[in-house]
Amino acid sequence: MPPHEDSFVSLDLLYGAHHGWLQGWLRRSVGCSHQAADLAQDTFVRLLVRGRPVSNQAPRALLARIARGLVIDHWRRDALERAYLEALAQLPEASHPSPEVRHEALQCLERIAQLLDGLKPQVREAFLLYQLGGLNHAQVAAQLGVSSRTAERHVASALLHCYRACFEATS
Structure with a gap:
């Protein structure tokens, strides 16, 4: 009713x-x-x-x-x-x-932060180390104290999260 x-x-x-x-x-x-x-x-x-x-x-x-x-x-x-x-x-x-480039950079950083919002801290950190830090899965694993497979799963999970945030929100 x-x-x-x-x-x-x-x-x-x-x-x-x-x-x-x-x-x-x-x-x-x-x-x-x-x-x-x-x-x-x-x-x-x-x-x-x-x-x-x-x-x-x-x-x-x-x-x-x-x-x-x-x-x-x-x-x-x-x-x-x-x-x-x-x-x-x-x-x-x-x-x-x-100043224009600084403004654009801050907008990009804000968008990245929004995309990563909702991820568990370790998943977010693995993603950032892999994507921005240039580390491979084994290096990410060593830095976070997890197995290489777990680091790989964290990065894949974050990528899927970002994909969904970008493309499923617009459909």
């Missing part, structure tokens, strides 16, 4: 009733009022893009779930950017890439 129409809330009413609460919750999570405001807006944009009606049952739980995912993405991007900038600092200034 489908829910009654009055069991849904319009986005403008949801925004009016819960935006202040959400922004306060995010401010406590990220420690920055400007970032909290951006993340609160992004949360409502996600609901708008989703295009489905929002249930009037536990709207704050839904908002918090969406916002929590955005906060995790924010922290991941921030950590990637810091690591990238630290790596750049090790290079001679003459070989620093242009």
Whole structure:
């Protein structure tokens, strides 16, 4: 039996009733009022893009779930950017890439991080050692303290995960 129409809330009413609460919750999570405001807006944009009606049952739980995912993405991007900038600092200034190239590199790193999201840490590490570190399966196994066969399975599992994330999400 489908829910009654009055069991849904319009986005403008949801925004009016819960935006202040959400922004306060995010401010406590990220420690920055400007970032909290951006993340609160992004949360409502996600609901708008989703295009489905929002249930009037536990709207704050839904908002918090969406916002929590955005906060995790924010922290991941921030950590990637810091690591990238630290790596750049090790290079001679003459070989620093242009701001455009840096931006593209950070976007690529973020996409890689999204693709690898959800993998077990050891599987992710095996994949990175193999693909980016240039190690073979035996070297990956030695580095991780597992058998060569396990290292091979980890890399294959990560490749399948990335393939599915790229191609099954678009079908």
